[in-house]
Amino acid sequence: MAKSGPVRAMVVGLGRIGWDFHAKEIALSPDFELAVAVDPLEERRKEAEEVYGCATFASLDDALKAPDADLAVICTRSADHAGHSIAALETGLHVLVEKPAALSVSEMDGMTGAAEKAGKILTVHQSGRKAADLRFVRETIDSDVLGDVFWIRYSTQAFFRRNDWQQLKRFGGGYLNNNGVHAIDSVLRLTDSPLEDVWGDLKHTVTAGDADDWLKVVLRAENGRVIEVEQSYACAFAQPRWLVCGTAGTLESSDGKTARIKYFDPEKAPEIEVDPRAPVDRQYGNDDRLPWEEKTVEMQPREDYPDFYEKLYESIRHGEQLLVTPGSVRETIAVLDAVRAKSLWKY
Numbered sequence: 001m002a003k004s005g006p007v008r009a010m011v012v013g014l015g016r017i018g019w020d021f022h023a024k025e026i027a028l029s030p031d032f033e034l035a036v037a038v039d040p041l042e043e044r045r046k047e048a049e050e051v052y053g054c055a056t057f058a059s060l061d062d063a064l065k066a067p068d069a070d071l072a073v074i075c076t077r078s079a080d081h082a083g084h085s086i087a088a089l090e091t092g093l094h095v096l097v098e099k100p101a102a103l104s105v106s107e108m109d110g111m112t113g114a115a116e117k118a119g120k121i122l123t124v125h126q127s128g129r130k131a132a133d134l135r136f137v138r139e140t141i142d143s144d145v146l147g148d149v150f151w152i153r154y155s156t157q158a159f160f161r162r163n164d165w166q167q168l169k170r171f172g173g174g175y176l177n178n179n180g181v182h183a184i185d186s187v188l189r190l191t192d193s194p195l196e197d198v199w200g201d202l203k204h205t206v207t208a209g210d211a212d213d214w215l216k217v218v219l220r221a222e223n224g225r226v227i228e229v230e231q232s233y234a235c236a237f238a239q240p241r242w243l244v245c246g247t248a249g250t251l252e253s254s255d256g257k258t259a260r261i262k263y264f265d266p267e268k269a270p271e272i273e274v275d276p277r278a279p280v281d282r283q284y285g286n287d288d289r290l291p292w293e294e295k296t297v298e299m300q301p302r303e304d305y306p307d308f309y310e311k312l313y314e315s316i317r318h319g320e321q322l323l324v325t326p327g328s329v330r331e332t333i334a335v336l337d338a339v340r341a342k343s344l345w346k347y
Contacts, residue, residue, distance in 0.1 A: 003070070009314055010036035010093070011067035012060050014044040017039045018075030021127075026073070028053055029266060031313040034334040060084055062078040064091045064211040065289055071316065074098060077165060077170030083109035085122065089114040094100050094316055095260045100336070101180040101329050103172050108333045112326045121315055122216065125308065128182035129189065131338030135301035137244060138189060140251055145263050147248025154187055154242060157235035159206070167209030174211030175231055176202060176336055176347075183229045184217060185332040193223035195331075202347065212347060217339055218271040253299060262294045 001202035009026045011018050014037055026032040033302040035050035057063035060076075064087060070086035074081055075099040082102045085095045095115065101124040102108040115122035125267045128134065141149050156179065166173040174180075197220050202212040214232035221227075230239070242259065249263025270293045306323055314320035340347045 003317065004058050006031055006033040007094075007313060008033050008035040008069045009071045009073055010038065010063060010067065010088075011075060012038040012063070012088075013077075014039040014041075014048060015075060017125075019044070019048075022075060023048070023052065024310050028277065029309050029313075031317075032071075032309060033083045034071050036063055036067070045061075048239045058314050060087060064088065064093075067091055067129060068229035069093060071096060072313075078140070078177050079103060079170065081172075082111055085111050086114045089118045089120050091109060092118060092120065095258075095324065096123050096312065098125050099127075099185070100172070100177045100333065101326075102333055103177065103274050105330060105334050108326070108330050110338070112330070115326070119339065121312075122320065122326050123245075123312065123315070124324050124326070125183070126185050126324050126329060128186045128326070128334070131133060131186065131256075132301045133242065133253065133259075134186045135243060135303070136259070137251065137298040138246065139301050139303070140259075140261070141190065141246075143250060143289065144336070145245030145261065146251060147263075147266065149244060149246040149299050150186065150224060151226050151228075151245040151280055152190060152243070153230070154183055155230040155239040156241065157185070157230070157232055157237070157239050159236040160233040161206050161208065162213065162233055163208035167207045167211050167213065169209075174202075175208065175213050175233065176215050176339060177211075179231055180217070180229070181332060183220075183231060183336050184219075185329070187219065187227045187229060188328075188332060191219065191221040191223075191225060192228060193225070194219045194293075195335075196220045196222045198335055198338040198342070200335075200342045201345070202343040203234075203345050205232070206269045207233050212345070215339070217335070219335070222287050234307065240331060248276040257299055258296055260294065262292060264292050271298050 026034045034052045034054050072093045072095050074084045085097045088095050166178050167173045200217040203214040207213040217229040219227045241256045242253040251261045253259040311323040315322050
């Protein structure tokens with residue numbers, strides 16, 4: 001029989017995402033209770049005890065010896081995600097792991113296998129899926145206002161000589177594993193067919209450390225749609241965040257908050273045919289006039305996105321479908337594997 005009452009959670013890692021997001025979300029939810037916190041830093045453990053009144057441990061191994069929790073929320077460094085998730089699953093806990101869930105498909109498969117063997121839930125906090133601009137682009141494509149969408153480009157650029165642990169290979173750092181996994185996971189929601197092939201390249205340019213800080217990824221779906229992702233810490237000029245091109249129009253957004261959409265109704269467009277004759281006076285062009293319309297709109301989707309923790313509670317207590325399934329994340333991790341394999345600069 002399924003348990004009732006709040007889900008007792010163990011937050012493993014009290015860094016930015018563990019402390020500022022997960023601990024707060026759990027504490028605010030009537031469906032969850034922050035029962036245990038794990039962090040090697042004593043000052044962080046004391047803070048958790050004072051703020052939340054929870055038990056604390058310096059290591060996950062110690063916390064799992066007598067786990068007083070139903071769910072482990074893994075917020076440790078990227079290189080530790082797979083090992084910590086498997087340890088928690090094997091102890092009998094459900095697992096929510098931060099992105100990147102794993103550093104390879106092999107690691108992801110090991111985690112999924114551990115979850116299946118234990119009969120426990122494994123899910124991933126791929127929070128980029130709830131982004132308003134992504135969902136607005138999805139709804140715009142579905143509206144057919146742009147016609148047949150064949151090309152999408154997503155770009156985030158800055159010039160930032162970053163020097164924290166996210167720029168060290170040994171911790172699983174780098175742009176691809178950090179922000180890149182969000183971008184790739186997000187645009188995979190826009191392919192509308194399975195992937196045909198993947199190309200990518202990585203570089204280390206201006207940051208400290210030894211991990212990648214520049215990436216270019218090109219996805220081509222079986223339906224012919226091409227999606228490009230460009231991200232780096234080595235571009236001093238902002239680039240448009242979104243460019244979505246279809247046979248009847250284009251969407252462009254510089255900041256992911258507002259979008260310009262230029263489009264026309266194909267049924268109102270004049271017929272056009274190829275003229276095979278030599279151009280008069282060697283001049284090219286025609287007098288084609290399309291019935292263009294243009295608007296600038298806020299990138300606010302019509303549909304709401306489910307609350308992550310509310311959905312997780314329903315999955316744990318009532319067996320409802322996960323908001324983020326391991327299989328969907330495996331597809332994202334497989335793209336990351338392919339990019340690393342294609343890159344001339346090796347991770």
